[in-house]
Amino acid sequence: MAVPGAVPVAPGKTLSQAAGLDPWAIYYFRKTSHDLTGFKFQTDGFWITAASTARLAPDGLHVAYDTDRGVTVVDLVGERVGEFPEGSRFRWNHDGSKLAVLNLAYPGARPERLTVWNLRTEEKDVIASEALDLEWGPRDTLFLSKGGDVSVYDMKNRRFTHSRHRGVSVSPDSRYALQRDPSGHGPYRVFHSRSGRDLTTCTLDALGAVTVDLEGPAFWVQNNDLGRVLCVSRTGTWTADQGHASYWGGRVGIIDVQTSELLLTVPGIGIGPSADGRSVWVYDGWDLTLVPLDPPIQRVVQDRVRSSEPRPEDQKFRLWPSPPPAPSEVTLRVKWRELRWGAKDIPWQERLVIVHDGDFVPTPLSVRGPGDCREAVRVTRINGSNAIEMTVTPPHYSVSVPGFEGRSLAQFEVGEAPVILTSRYGFEVQISVVPQLKRGLRREPRSGSISR
Secondary structure, eight states, X not given: OEEETTOEEETTEEHHHXXXXXXXXXXXXXXXXXXXXXXXEEXXXXXXXXXXXXXXXXXXXXXXXXXXXXXXXXXXXXXXXXXXXXXXXXXXXXXXXXXXXXXXXXXXXXXXXXXXXXXXTTEXXXXXXXXXXEEEOGGGEEEEEETTEEEEEETTTTEEEEOSOSSSEEOTTSSEEEEEOTTSOSOEEEEETTTOOBOHHHHHHTTOOEEEEEEOOOEEOOOSTTTTEEEEEEEEEEOOOTTSOOEEEEEEEEEETTTTEEEEEEESEEEEEOTTSSEEEEEOSSXXXXXXXXXXHHHHHHHHHXXXXXXXXXXXXXXXXXOOOOOSOEEEXXXXXXXXXXXXXXXXXXXXXXXXXXXXXXXXXXXXOOOOGGGOOEEEEEEETTEEEEEOOTTTEEEEOTTOTTOOOSEEEEOSSOEEEEETTSEEEEEXXXXXXXXXXXXXXXXXXXXX
16 A cells, blocks of 8 residues: 555544654555565655655556646655656556546646556557546546546547446446545545435445544445445444443444445544555554455355355255346336325326346335435345345335234345335335246336336
8 A cells, every 4th residue: 555644544633643654755555474564755855745645556566646746656666657747636547557647737727638658568648538537447448527427438449438327436346336526535425326326325324323524535345256345434423332432433344335234344544445455454543454355245245145055955856957047137016106094096106117236116205306225125136037135224114025014124025926115205115026928928118127
């Protein structure tokens, strides 16, 4: 990890102030098999200027940082290998071979062009762009944002296309996006890209109730087995569990955005991701520690695989082939009506909807607008062509599932038999899976798809 001594770790306090480091230097930290090693180098020689951002290339060979004098690239002994005097924001690609830099016409101006520097060939590709933020996507594509619009730049074909994402930092599975301040500091929002639904509240609530004093960096964990895990860091006054006093401090956690499940939490302040995006550096007020994020993710993946495997006793007497893998999408029949006191025979409204993992099912609340993500009905897993798992927030809906009547369920399975949801806002919703039609027959219409 490369980090400036001036990076904030608490309200009104920087890492240099908290740990007694030089505020005018960039610090490079490396985790060896035995201990933590690090060294520093000055950012601007005689005319010292504090860096606001520093990033180690994923290959571990170079560090880029920005100051009010532009963007500078150095090797690990501090020798300069590249300079962009008009550079503002920058990002390394996934193997560290390219650096993308947004360039200003003059200090304080809006960016007017994008420069992509290939460190291996030393070629620079300059593209006209007024983007305010950028991030690399898969296969050396670039996500660029200006206001609320996000576009994708295909470097091979030198072409811009519009993107459905709401932010430039896209999850490894391409289903979610992080919308952040272009500076990389401060508040951010999490969006489901297909529906545009804001998942920030549901995601951050998993870490606990807190009055926030400092938002740490948020980033997607680069794990392809579960490509929707977000690492977040928050510092402030935490609401205590029952029987315990509230306290001030920091927490770092990783959250499955699709299920709002907290997979790991550690005390401390998140300083930033490792170069490969699979670990996080945490400062606890005394020590700087590298916390690997793959183990808790792998445990979740393995548990889910085991839960979907048939039991040995079922396999022993199986007289038919194993079921095919779960499809990527299913069709739901969604019916809803308003519950009015004393009214009878209120007509149902009906809609067919094609859904994928992580999609949100249209209900009277979502039809009127995205609303609060806690009021949403979410598909968390497709188990087969005729069964899916769904989640709701119990205070907003009560669920009536055969065999579980009267219970407050947050997670439940939906099949061909309708499941009834009763909203506290006076609506009744029925959801069922439309059986998959046999090959050669006409498929259900796609007019109800929520794809965008």
